[in-house]
Amino acid sequence: MRDVVDDLIWDEAPDHAEAVAILDAPALVPDALTLTPDVRVFCDDWRDAAQVDPDLLVEHPSDLAGVDLALARLPKSLAALDEQAASVQGAPDVTFVGGARVKHMNLTMNEVLGKHFAAVSASLGRSKSRVLRAWGPESMETDWPKVRFHDDLGFAVAAHGATFGGIKIDPGTRLLLTALDGKGRTPGLEADDALDWGCGNGTISMWLARRGVRVQARDVSWSAIAGTGIAAEVNKVSVDATWGAGLDGYADASVDAIVTNPPFHQGVAKDTSDTLEMFDEAARVLRPGGQLWCVFNSHLPYRKELNARLGRTQVAAQDPHFTVTVTTLREV
Ligand SMILES: C[S@@+](CC[C@H](N)C(=O)[O-])C[C@H]1O[C@@H](n2cnc3c(N)ncnc32)[C@H](O)[C@@H]1O
Structure with a gap:
């Protein structure tokens, strides 16, 4: 079910894209499909994945490479964010819009995104939530797993x-x-x-x-x-x-x-x-x-x-x- 974090991610997302990756945000799939039929979904939690049309699920995060827009629920672990950010690289330009409750966010998240994107900025807070937007691919390198x-x-x-x-x-x-x-x-x-x-x-x-x-x-x-x-x-x-x-x-x-x-x-x-x-x-x-x-x-x-x-x-x-x-x- 969509919540205030999903709403903020969607409101902060660009209104056009050729290929969209959805990470851990199953409630955003119907919205993403209004932008493009090329929607690729990866959910780490099986219960999130179970809410998504199996045809849209990818088997491995690396299958997300090549999208021009990624919409994500920010994971609480910086290591998970690092892998998320690397996995969506591949296209000449990709915009990442990730949201969470402010109490679950910290400044190190900007640094982690800064490893993989040329620029990172934070939205204004709304309903105790915030979005980090990152764009311009910087590095596809990943040491995961x-x-x-x-x-x-x-x-x-x-x-x-x-x-x-x-x-x-x-x-x-x-x-x-x-x-x-x-x-x-x-x-x-x-x-x-x-x-x-x-x-x-x-x-x-x-x-x-x-x-x-x-x-x-x-x-x-x-x-x-x-x-x-x-x-x-x-x-x-x-x-x-x-x-x-x-x-x-x-x-x-x-x-x-x-x-x-x-x-x-x-x-x-x-x-x-x-x-x-x-x-x-x-x-x-x-x-x-x-x-x-x-x-x-x-x-x-x-x-x-x-x-x-x-x-x-x-x-x-x-x-x-x-x-x-x-x-x-x-x-x-
Ligand atoms: C405390 S960790 C232990 C991990 C590992 N066994 C270890 O000893 O390091 C608990 C694990 O349970 C998993 N888990 C949480 N809820 C679960 C559920 N409903 N069904 C199956 N696994 C679950 C988590 O993803 C996590 O990997």
């Missing part, structure tokens, strides 16, 4: 601009891996197959696959699925990674374990509802007696929720910031 080998873990992870955490290892995930290895307060993970929910840069999937576990991975972010796929290739392991929301599409009683560092944000807003929904779905997807391994910021009430929704939940590891739990699915 990135890969980093982590000596201490013995494998590489990979990221596109919008992948959670980039190519770093999340500190909560690091604690989770220690517990999975049996170095916490409970025995470690024993599973033939496991599902990495919210796989990000592939850290958990790579750890599992390296130990001979059959791994499926799921993320709502295209950049996460692409990053995990690249990591699997680089590490020469097999991971069945799918782009989608929640646990949709996984068969009932089909995995021994779900391993996750779940989100507590949706976009920029704090929101634990996706994770709580996933806990409920996990009861369907786990085999009887299966385990859900989870790491979270210790202030979140997930242990109580896991106990109530799935079954007996033990603390497998804890540090000043994070708690790792292992929940065994209650047999009914």
Whole structure:
């Protein structure tokens, strides 16, 4: 649904274009089609992509190259903006119009756009929102996707601009891996197959696959699925990674374990509802007696929720910031 940010982007956009790229702004597709039939849409979040006519979706951000107008919801991550700005280059001249709520914007965004465009200017604010306009191609160069080998873990992870955490290892995930290895307060993970929910840069999937576990991975972010796929290739392991929301599409009683560092944000807003929904779905997807391994910021009430929704939940590891739990699915 169109909101004040979409309205401002559209009002600040030029009124003619030969080819338009839409980035993460599905509500602007009908407007863009009034300018030209050549509208190419890329949405990182599967739920945004699901709102768009599949014929208009491109498979990879680099398929946007060559447009003369790009309309974008500015991502909160500068790395994601950097990749967005590079991906729409290619035509002799391209205008980029990106909008967001002012509270989610910062001056560094202008610098990032300045790497890829000759000029950048900001609109006046309206309804607590603002648009950055950039024009004149400056550089198509992009170093996305990135890969980093982590000596201490013995494998590489990979990221596109919008992948959670980039190519770093999340500190909560690091604690989770220690517990999975049996170095916490409970025995470690024993599973033939496991599902990495919210796989990000592939850290958990790579750890599992390296130990001979059959791994499926799921993320709502295209950049996460692409990053995990690249990591699997680089590490020469097999991971069945799918782009989608929640646990949709996984068969009932089909995995021994779900391993996750779940989100507590949706976009920029704090929101634990996706994770709580996933806990409920996990009861369907786990085999009887299966385990859900989870790491979270210790202030979140997930242990109580896991106990109530799935079954007996033990603390497998804890540090000043994070708690790792292992929940065994209650047999009914
Ligand atoms: C805290 S990050 C963890 C990433 C990675 N596993 C790690 O340990 O670094 C949570 C991940 O969940 C993904 N996510 C958020 N909502 C989701 C949903 N509804 N379904 C699937 N994945 C989701 C995010 O895109 C993000 O990659």
